[in-house]
Amino acid sequence: MTRFSGVTPSGNATLGNYLGAIRRWASEGRPGDLYFVSDLHGMTSAYNPQRLRVLARELLANLVASGIEPDQVFVQSDLLPQLGALTWILECTCSFGEAARMTQFKEKSNRRELEATPVRVSLFTYPVLMAADILLQGADEVPVGEDQAQHVELARTLARRFNGAYGDAFVVPRAVTPPAGARIMDLADPSRKMDKSARDAAGVLFVMDEPDLLRRKIRRAVTDGLGRLEYRPAEQPGLANLLEILAACTGKPVRETAGGFGSYGELKEAVTEAVIEELRPVRERTQELLADTAELDRIRARGAALASERGAHRLAAARRLAGVG
Template identity: 40%
Template sequence: MSLFAQCRKLHSIQSLTRIPVKGTCLKRFHSSPRVRNTAEQKKLRSPRVVFSGIQPTGIPHLGNYLGALSNWVKLQKTAAPEDELLFSIVGWHALTLPQDPKTLSDSRMDMLATLLAIGIDPKRSILFHQDQNQNHTELAWILSCLAPMGKLQRMTTWKAKLAASRNANDESEVDESLLNVGLFTYPILQAADIMVYKATHIPVGEDQKQHLELAKNLADTFNRAYKAGVFPSPHLVTTPCCRILSLKDPTSKMSKSAPDTASRVLLTDTFSAISLKIKASVTDSLGPITYDPILRPGTSNLLTILAACVDEDVHSVAGRYEGKGHEALKGDVAEAIEKMIEGPRLEFERIRGERGYLEEVARDGALRARERSEETMREVRATVGLP
C-alpha cells in the first residue's frame, strides 16, 4: 500500500486532516489545541501599566532619542487599548545635582515640548511632570522606612553621577563625603515613581536595571511586611535599542553633561550643526570602513548611528562601505540624522512657542496622574495604619 493510501485510510479511521507535501502526508488531529491569533492573545492577557521617565536637563540628544524616546512612541503605537501608559518628566530627580532655577524651569518646558514633538500623544498616554504630583514623595518616604542601607550602598549610578559632577575621570577618585542624601536615596524615589501607579512594565536601559531590581525588592518587602498584596512586581521591558557613544570620546556614552557640546547631537540641531559635529567626530586611520566596536569604536559608533537612523542591521550597513573612507560615511550619517529629526525639530519649534498649550497639557497630565496615583495611596495609607 502506498504512503498516500495509508494516510487516506488513517484519515477515515481517526478523522485526521491531511496535507500532501512533496509526496508525503502531514497530519493534524482535530482535537489539537487551536493556535490563537495575536488579537485573541491580547484579549486574554492582563492589561499592562507602562511607566517611564526622563530628567528635564536640557534638550534630549541623539542617544536619548534612539535609546529610549523613540521606543516610547513605539510602545504607544503597539499598546493594546486597555493598556495604560505613563510618561513622566522627573523634575525631583534633577535636583540631585546642582541646578540653576531659571534653566531648570526652561528645561521642564523644553522636555515637554520635545516629547510632544516626537509623537507622545497626551490623549492616549498620561504625560506629566513628576514634580506636580506629591504622591511620589509621600510613597518614597514610606518606602525609605523599609529600604536597607546596604542595598543603596551597592547602587553604582550615584557614584558615576557624582564623578561626572566633579569632572573626575575615575569614580574611585570621588570623595563620598561630598555625596548629598538625595543623590544617595534617589533610587527609592525612582521606585516610588513606578509603584505609585502599580506599574507592571518598565522600559529602561541597562544602566537602570539595578534600580528596577530595587523597585521589585521594595514591592516584595512592603507586601510581606504588611501581609498585603498591594504592589505588583514590575518587569523590565527590553526594547530594541542601541547605545550611542560620544562623538568625541567613543569609549563613553553620549551625554548631556559632557563639557564638550560637540560630543552630542541635539534633537534641535540644524543640519549645518549636525554636519559639523559628525565631520569632527573621532574615528581612526585604519583604512576602509569596517564594523569593529573594540578596535574601531569611533567608526563603529557612526555605523551604529546610521543603522539606527535607517532601521537596518549594522553589519549590512557596514558592508555598503567596502572600499570607502570616513568622508563618505560621515556625509551619509549627517544626512540620515537630518532626515530622521527634521520633522520633530520643526514640530518642537512650533510647540515651544505655544506656552498656553504646554501649560494646559501639563495641568491635564498632572491631574490624571494624581487621580490615578491617589487610588494607590489610599490603599497604602490604610495598609500602614495612616488616615
C-alpha cells in the same frame, strides 16, 4: 499591563536618547503605558533651578513631538505632594543597609568625594523616590538599563514588604530589558556614550540642534587612518559608531551600511543627511509646542491630572494601611 519609563532633564535630549528610548516609546507604546520627565531626579547634585525648569518643558515637548500620546506623559514634580507622601512611607519600609548597597550611590558619592563636592542626602534616598514613582502608578513593567535594574529590584522588595506587613497596596513591578538598540557613542570620543550632561558637547548630537550644527559635528567626528569602510567596532570604534547611527536612522542592518561609500567623507555626508531628516520633524514640532505656551501648559496639566488620579487610590490605601490616613 502598564509599562513605565522616564527621562531626567540633566541636559537636552540627545540623538542617543531619541533613538535608544524616546522613538521606541512612541512606536511600541501601548495604551496603558506612561512616560514622565523625572525633574526631581535632576536635583540630586548641583543644578540651576531655571535651567531645570526649561529642560523639563523641552523634554516634555520632545516626548509629545516624537509621537507619544499626550495623555501618557507627565512631569514628575507636578505629583510632588503624592510622591513626597509615598516616599516617606517607603523610606519607613526600607532599611539603611538596602539603600547603602545601591551601586549608583556608592559610585556617585565616591566621585563627589574625590571632587570635594558635597554628597546630598537626596542621592542616597533617590532609589526610594524612584520606587515611589513606580509604585504610585501601579507599573507592572519598568524597562531599564543594567545601571537601573538594582533600583527596580528595591521597588519590588519594598512593595512586597509593605504588602506583607500591612496589606496589599502595591503592584509588584518587574524590570524588563528593552529591545537592543543602537548604542550611540560620543562623536569626539567613541569610547564613551553620547551623554546629555557631558561637559564637552562637541561630540554630542542634540535633538534640538539646527541642521548646520549637526553637519559640523558629524564632519568633525573621530574616525581613524585605516581607510577601511567595514564594521569593526573593536578596531574602528569611531567608524562603527557612524555606521550604527546610519543604520538606526535608515532601518538597515548595520553591516550593510558600509557598502557604497568610497571614503569616510562620503559616509559622513550620508550620516549627516540621515540624522537631519530623522530629527527634523521632532525638532520642528517641539519648537511649535514651546512657542505655544498655552497648549504645552494644557498638555502638562492634563497629564499631571491623569497621573495624579491614577495614583490617588494607591496612596490613600498605603496611608490607611500604614496608619497615617
